Amino acid sequence: MKKLFTLLFVSLFVFVLAACGGQDSTQEDTNGDDSQTEGNTTEQAEESEEEATTITVGATAIPHSEVLEEAKPLLEEKGINLNIETYDEYILPNRDLSEGRIDANYYQHTPFLNQQKEEFDYDFASLGGIHIEPMGVYSKNINSVEEIPDGTTVILSNSVADHGRILALFEREGLISFKDGVDPQSATLDDITENPKDLKFDAKYEAATLPQYYEREEDVLVAINTNYAIEAGLQPSKDALILEGSESPYANLVVTKSENKDSEALQTLVEVLRSEEIQSFMEEKYNGAIVPVSE
Structure with a gap:
């Protein structure tokens, strides 16, 4: 009887040790997998961050x-x-x-x-x-610089930064002159000293609306930024009465x-x-x- 009890006790002890050993091994494997997964996730995140420059x-x-x-x-x-x-x-x-x-x-x-x-x-x-x-000047009815009537209205944007650029085109064509020493590219309406055709410069319009005035007003000149001219279906090299050259700054x-x-x-x-x-x-x-x- 004592031998049987001893045998049972030893068997139970061995079973408990085996069970504990298996649990430790499983936990160790699991921890190892978690560590590896975490490492992979971190590497993927770092790679994604490097690739996702937006x-x-x-x-x-x-x-x-x-x-x-x-x-x-x-x-x-x-x-x-x-x-x-x-x-x-x-x-x-x-x-x-x-x-x-x-x-x-x-x-x-x-x-x-x-x-x-x-x-x-x-x-x-x-x-x-x-x-x-290239900045362009357009007109529905006026077909050449020589045909511009006296007193014609010139519509341009309210962007003062564009005024010198536009006025330089009119100065280039001999339509206006500036005060001595004035750089045409930085000229303002106040710098005009000679205007033999008595052109009326009207500068109160938003640049994006200028094509509308070109379509609506037939006997005027309209200075239109090329991006808006293209949007309106105009081809600057063909449709502009006066066009800035490729030397534009x-x-x-x-x-x-x-x-x-x-x-x-x-x-x-x-x-x-x-x-x-x-x-x-x-x-x-x-x-x-x-x-x-x-x-």
């Missing part, structure tokens, strides 16, 4: 947003996802950039940028020019906050927009209405 760029619809859309796949190849915010006017893209809603914008030239910085105290930096949109820029000017993703954006693929796209798509800038 930038948001504000732009007017044509041609800027279209050019950015063309650049999207080229940027994706470089690990950059591009979000495009499209605007139909010129004030909000800078306001949204200042308030951090977008990382950069692409729509404005240097004089407009400088005017906005002075007026709103923006701390912005240009990352470089991408293309030039008004390149459209990629602009960001000064603190982000060294952003690798934004620098890559500029490189892609200046690439041969994008420049060829601009030349073919817009038939000379915009001129690519490579530097």
